[in-house]
Amino acid sequence: MQVPIEDRIAIEDMFTAYCAAIDERSDANVAASYYTEDGVLDNRALGSPLIEGRGAVQETIGGMFASMANLEHYLSNFLLQSMDANAAAAQTYVQAYGTPKGGDAFAMRGIYRLEARRADGVWRIARLTFLPFG
Amino acid sequence: MQVPIEDRIAIEDMFTAYCAAIDERSDANVAASYYTEDGVLDNRALGSPLIEGRGAVQETIGGMFASMANLEHYLSNFLLQSMDANAAAAQTYVQAYGTPKGGDAFAMRGIYRLEARRADGVWRIARLTFLPFG
Amino acid sequence: MQVPIEDRIAIEDMFTAYCAAIDERSDANVAASYYTEDGVLDNRALGSPLIEGRGAVQETIGGMFASMANLEHYLSNFLLQSMDANAAAAQTYVQAYGTPKGGDAFAMRGIYRLEARRADGVWRIARLTFLPFG
Numbered sequence: 001m002q003v004p005i006e007d008r009i010a011i012e013d014m015f016t017a018y019c020a021a022i023d024e025r026s027d028a029n030v031a032a033s034y035y036t037e038d039g040v041l042d043n044r045a046l047g048s049p050l051i052e053g054r055g056a057v058q059e060t061i062g063g064m065f066a067s068m069a070n071l072e073h074y075l076s077n078f079l080l081q082s083m084d085a086n087a088a089a090a091q092t093y094v095q096a097y098g099t100p101k102g103g104d105a106f107a108m109r110g111i112y113r114l115e116a117r118r119a120d121g122v123w124r125i126a127r128l129t130f131l132p133f134g
Numbered sequence: 135m136q137v138p139i140e141d142r143i144a145i146e147d148m149f150t151a152y153c154a155a156i157d158e159r160s161d162a163n164v165a166a167s168y169y170t171e172d173g174v175l176d177n178r179a180l181g182s183p184l185i186e187g188r189g190a191v192q193e194t195i196g197g198m199f200a201s202m203a204n205l206e207h208y209l210s211n212f213l214l215q216s217m218d219a220n221a222a223a224a225q226t227y228v229q230a231y232g233t234p235k236g237g238d239a240f241a242m243r244g245i246y247r248l249e250a251r252r253a254d255g256v257w258r259i260a261r262l263t264f265l266p267f268g
Numbered sequence: 269m270q271v272p273i274e275d276r277i278a279i280e281d282m283f284t285a286y287c288a289a290i291d292e293r294s295d296a297n298v299a300a301s302y303y304t305e306d307g308v309l310d311n312r313a314l315g316s317p318l319i320e321g322r323g324a325v326q327e328t329i330g331g332m333f334a335s336m337a338n339l340e341h342y343l344s345n346f347l348l349q350s351m352d353a354n355a356a357a358a359q360t361y362v363q364a365y366g367t368p369k370g371g372d373a374f375a376m377r378g379i380y381r382l383e384a385r386r387a388d389g390v391w392r393i394a395r396l397t398f399l400p401f402g
Contacts, residue, residue: 005139005273016345020359023401070402072377074344074361076208077150091154093208095229095363097377099402109206109231133157134204134233139273210342211284225288227342229363243340243365267291268338268367 003083007123011088011116012078014123019073025065032058035125036117042129045110070099075112086118087126094130109133137217141257145222145250146212148257153207159199166192169259170251176263179244204233209246220252221260228264243267271351275391279356279384280346282391287341293333300326303393304385310397313378338367343380354386355394362398377401 018034021027032054035041041051041060051060064071077093092112099105110132117126152168155161166188169175175185175194185194198205211227226246233239244266251260286302289295300322303309309319309328319328332339345361360380367373378400385394 005143008143009273009276013347016347019345020347072361072401074208074342074363074377076210076344077153079147079150079154093206095208097401109208133206133231139277142277208342210344211287213281213284213288227340229342243342267340267365 003080007083007088008080011080011090011114011123012092014116015078015090015092015112015114015125016075018125019075022061022064023071023073025068025071028058028062028065031061035128036119039125040127042127045130045132046108067100068098069101069103070097070105072097088114088116088118088123090114090116137214141217141222142214145214145224145248145257146226148250149212149224149226149246149248149259150209152259153209156195156198157205157207159202159205162192162196162199165195169262170253173259174261176261179264179266180242201234202232203235203237204231204239206231222248222250222252222257224248224250271348271356275351275356276348279348279358279382279391280360282384283346283358283360283380283382283393284343286393287343290329290332291339291341293336293339296326296330296333299329303396304387307393308395310395313398313400314376335368336366337369337371338365338373340365356382356384356386356391358382358384 014034018031021031021034035054035057037054039054039057041057044050051057074095075092079091081089081091091114094110094112096108097105110130113129113131114125115127116123148168152165155165169188169191171188173188173191175191178184185191208229209226213225215223215225225248228244228246230242231239244264247263247265248259249261250257282302286299289299289302303322303325305322307322307325309325312318319325342363343360347359349357349359359382362378362380364376365373378398381397381399382393383395384391
């Protein structure tokens with residue numbers, strides 16, 4: 001698969017910026033803007049329901065911001081798996097740390113499977129699935 | 135050192151894909167295919183013998199797949215150290231986690247020194263050496 | 269922000285090489301050479317005084333090398349935030365581990381804010397600020 005390096009970096013940067021918006025815990029609207037209008041957040045491996053559509057994603061992220069005192073997502077091992085002009089599939093590993101307000105810190109490690117789609121020149125998350133290791 | 139960005143990314147991607155094949159623990163043949171025919175796996179710092187040749191590497195990886203219930207290799211700090219048309223040296227940091235079948239989870243951190251060689255347009259591992267920190 | 273990929277990679281590589289020089293703990297002069305003449309190291313979030321100028325940075329790094337038995341800086345989530353011809357701002361996440369000589373190992377996680385400047389074709393650290401998570 002020979003892809004323009006600009007596109008590859010644009011997808012990786014988009015996902016890094018999304019995780020930065022999550023870890024800043026300041027603006028759920030900004031964080032949700034990284035999703036397509038029909039974007040899907042799939043944390044079912046963590047026992048969460050499937051979240052469908054940018055509005056529902058924003059609500060979920062807002063709830064997380066309200067409940068968490070700290071969030072950290074360390075990304076690595078970015079791998080582009082398929083790509084055409086306006087759609088791509090990639091994965092990254094993640095080491096994540098969280099501290100709920102009034103709760104104990106926890107850690108998680110796993111793989112994010114990312115389906116990205118480009119519209120109006122901007123890559124966005126069409127579907128994000130977390131698959132824990134172990 | 136001014137190197138084509140395509141080559142640099144090809145080497146980093148190759149090594150990331152190799153680690154994904156290791157962490158999937160499903161096909162030692164695929165994992166070993168990332169080595170050159172005369173590729174060397176040097177985990178002597180962990181007390182392992184030097185493994186020489188793709189066939190021996192495949193056998194070693196197969197043994198590891200049979201014995202491990204979980205493997206995770208988080209790569210970072212990729213640094214290309216030298217490169218000419220068909221050979222390159224690089225290093226990456228790694229945070230590794232493993233769980234033997236019926237055993238206790240362990241963690242390791244260190245540096246992978248990678249010698250890569252290109253044949254028929256494909257970059258492969260000519261020698262991989264793990265050097266633990268500390 | 270559309271930036272030449274060569275510059276982006278040059279900045280990321282420079283910072284990765286700087287962290288490798290720190291983790292090698294062998295030559296404070298080499299490590300300090302990644303800073304501009306007026307470079308600033310801001311670890312005030314860790315209780316350290318602000319270090320101003322390459323000479324003072326080198327002295328600080330030399331003192332750290334003398335006192336530490338192990339250092340590891342795992343970088344991830346590189347994000348270029350602004351860039352013009354000869355100045356750039358970026359951030360990376362870091363998971364750091366250290367062991368003082370005769371002391372206990374510790375871990376830190378946070379964000380490095382990097383201001384980089386280019387002179388004579390070489391990108392250097394103009395200011396480096398560590399901001400711990402949590």
